[in-house]
Amino acid sequence: MGALDGRVILITGAARGQGEQEARLFVAEGGRVVLGDVLDEQGQALAGELGEERAVYVHLDVSQEEQWLSAVDTATGAFGALDGLVNNAGILRFNELASTPLAEFQQVVQVNQVGAFLGMRTVVPALAAAGGGTIINTASVAALSGMALLTSYAATKAAIVGMTRVAALELAAKRIRVNAICPGAIDTPMTNPAQLDPNAHASAAGRESVGEAAAPDEMYRRLVPIGRIGRPQEVAKLALFLTSEDSSYITGQPFVIDGGWLAGVSVF
Numbered sequence: 001m002g003a004l005d006g007r008v009i010l011i012t013g014a015a016r017g018q019g020e021q022e023a024r025l026f027v028a029e030g031g032r033v034v035l036g037d038v039l040d041e042q043g044q045a046l047a048g049e050l051g052e053e054r055a056v057y058v059h060l061d062v063s064q065e066e067q068w069l070s071a072v073d074t075a076t077g078a079f080g081a082l083d084g085l086v087n088n089a090g091i092l093r094f095n096e097l098a099s100t101p102l103a104e105f106q107q108v109v110q111v112n113q114v115g116a117f118l119g120m121r122t123v124v125p126a127l128a129a130a131g132g133g134t135i136i137n138t139a140s141v142a143a144l145s146g147m148a149l150l151t152s153y154a155a156t157k158a159a160i161v162g163m164t165r166v167a168a169l170e171l172a173a174k175r176i177r178v179n180a181i182c183p184g185a186i187d188t189p190m191t192n193p194a195q196l197d198p199n200a201h202a203s204a205a206g207r208e209s210v211g212e213a214a215a216p217d218e219m220y221r222r223l224v225p226i227g228r229i230g231r232p233q234e235v236a237k238l239a240l241f242l243t244s245e246d247s248s249y250i251t252g253q254p255f256v257i258d259g260g261w262l263a264g265v266s267v268f
């Protein structure tokens with residue numbers, strides 16, 4: 001028996017990174033998944049690998065209201081119902097506050113914050129019709145602690161935690177639980193462009209962290225008490241817990257998964 005037997009979950013940004021690992025784990029646990037992304041080729045390939053009985057890909061730019069409606073239609077059309085959403089899609093831009101162009105700030109808000117809002121709002125009727133469900137919003141440690149160069153990103157991730165709490169209050173009566181995940185540094189193409197292009201270098205400034213140009217492994221060994229960057233599979237396990245009945249009495253909370261990074265200042 002899997003933890004998600006009989007459940008249908010829509011995952012955004014599912015073509016790669018954490019979303020991909022969530023899709024793989026959810027299917028391994030008996031769930032059926034709808035993969036939404038703007039990377040159509042990768043998303044379709046993943047859905048094909050997982051099998052048409054278990055996975056379907058839909059082009060979903062989370063910043064576009066009408067694409068959310070067709071994604072939910074795809075889910076209910078393919079699998080008969082929708083029981084959960086993982087708002088995972090996100091983008092990251094580095095800039096100093098004083099030099100952040102308005103267009104860049106608004107782009108990050110449009111994808112990360114408006115995307116999560118549209119997703120929650122659009123799935124509520126389907127989740128309610130299914131008798132209840134779960135929503136996970138992917139925030140970040142940047143929602144809870146300051147990080148230089150991340151004004152726009154941190155703004156959206158803090159907003160996601162705020163929306164998570166309000167949604168949990170409003171939707172509890174419909175038996176919909178809403179929680180947030182706050183990852184620290186996780187090894188995906190967002191933090192490590194070398195995963196996409198072996199010739200690219202993942203400089204310290206290209207990672208969601210502060211630090212000099214130390215080699216990334218050494219940087220994480222110093223910064224993170226557990227001594228390494230996190231794996232997307234580890235985040236997927238938290239998403240599984242919050243999507244399954246194992247977390248039946250948990251709603252409205254941000255869950256930090258960061259190897260201890262936010263626990264305090266290390267003196268050694």
Ligand SMILES: NC(=O)c1ccc[n+]([C@@H]2O[C@H](COP(=O)([O-])OP(=O)(O)OC[C@H]3O[C@@H](n4cnc5c(N)ncnc54)[C@H](O)[C@@H]3O)[C@@H](O)[C@H]2O)c1
Pocket residue numbers: 012013014015016017018019036037038039060061062063088089090091092111138139140141182183184185186187188189190191208
């Ligand atoms: N990697 C980290 O260190 C880290 C840390 C904290 C939070 N996060 C968050 O975790 C989530 C997943 O990121 P990841 O690390 O897997 O990065 P990633 O860049 O590998 O994956 C992000 C996915 O979102 C998709 N996406 C981007 N814009 C989209 C849009 N408009 N509509 C639909 N899909 C879109 C991308 O195509 C990609 O598949 C993001 O919300 C990110 O902000 C990541």
